[in-house]
Amino acid sequence: MDGNNFFNVLSNSSEDIKARTGLITTQHSVIETPVFMPVGTLGAVKAMEHRELDEFNTEIILGNTYHLFLRPGTDVLEGAHGLHNFMNWNKSILTDSGGFQIFSLAKLKNINEDGVEFTSHLNGDKYFFSPEKVIDIQRIIGSDIMMPLDECLPYPSEKSVVKKSIALTTKWEKRCFEHFRNNLQRFGNKQKLFSISQGSTYPDLRKKSIEDLIEIDFDGHAIGGLAVGEENTLMYDNVDMATDLLPKDKPRYLMGVGTPVDLLECVERGIDMFDCVMPTRNARHGRIFTTYGEINIRGAKYRNNYNSPDEECSTYTSMNFSLAYLRHLFISKEILGMQLCTIHNVGFYLGLMKNIRSAIHEGKFKEFKKNFLQKYLSKKMI
């Protein structure tokens, strides 16, 4: 498992679509793509144990540079020889740079060529992140895949603002790459670095961002700044255009997406990697994904419904517990409710991706998508 074969395309769709299967090989695991990566911001997938992730053959999870930098701090991570050891997770980890967090939640930020000054959302302490610093922190974290510092603008943003922003982001990412190249790995970790394109939903700016970034030898390319409030069709169109421009021999990662429908639409358009808080967060809020659509487990209509939340799903939760019991756990604020729903949603997402991979491999993606959506959008159970 060394860097020479980081990404291999296994099969391209035979259906005149851009969907494809592949393998990402890191020091820690072999990841079948298209893949959905559960989010574990602070070194934990909320409400889920490692052994439960193992049951779904989870090969990669996310961590977050911004959050881990603030807590537990790089001294603790350094003492533990990296995040893998610290959290005892021996599969792959991808860390987001924290750019998204700084721009979405930290306040009083001052941005300039050098980087960004921000205040911690925890205690108001001031910090400065430069492109180099973000790489240094991720070297200590030891994530298998690192992300560069980028500026993620809100939607909508004026074109002139976006134009300036992508120029800055590209400069930052070049510096990230140089620093990554010139600095040694820590604790024996072999790490990769992706790019992140921006450009909001302006096709020409997205194109410019991508064209500048693919000139640099990043190990993969992410699409950022989408799914932030724009119409779904706009997002799909931008993804479609982006994957036409991105190199075929490197993984393409659509950041922060999405719903089961988004996953299908974007796999079809050539995306290999996804992450999203939706399955885990919604689970903790009592909303679960099923074969026949999403349901709110707190609904009074489930009070006396002793059926499985999803007869056609094989997660531990749907095979062993009823709607009425899950509702009871939520109404009673029992932690088990969040745990069981998280297991279910993550299982549902990873199961969906597994089926998607099989369908692509068999040349039946379109048929699979049609059948899935027919059930999912029917809301038979709702």
Added chain:
RNA sequence: UCGACAGUAGCUCAAUGGUGGAGCAUUCGGCUGUUAACCGAAGGGUUACAGGUUCAAGUCCUGUCUGUCGAG
């Protein structure tokens, strides 16, 4: 039996004599590179009952009922 205190939304409580509110509960909704076991909205009232004073009463007065505490 006497005395004190109290009775306001399902519950716990607000409301200088001047448009009866909150939290919780209930119902519904939201969540897209996690500040999120979170956030939002809605429904819900003859202010125990009956009189009285007043331009105006949840609020002041009288009586009744109910409850808590104390005394006997």
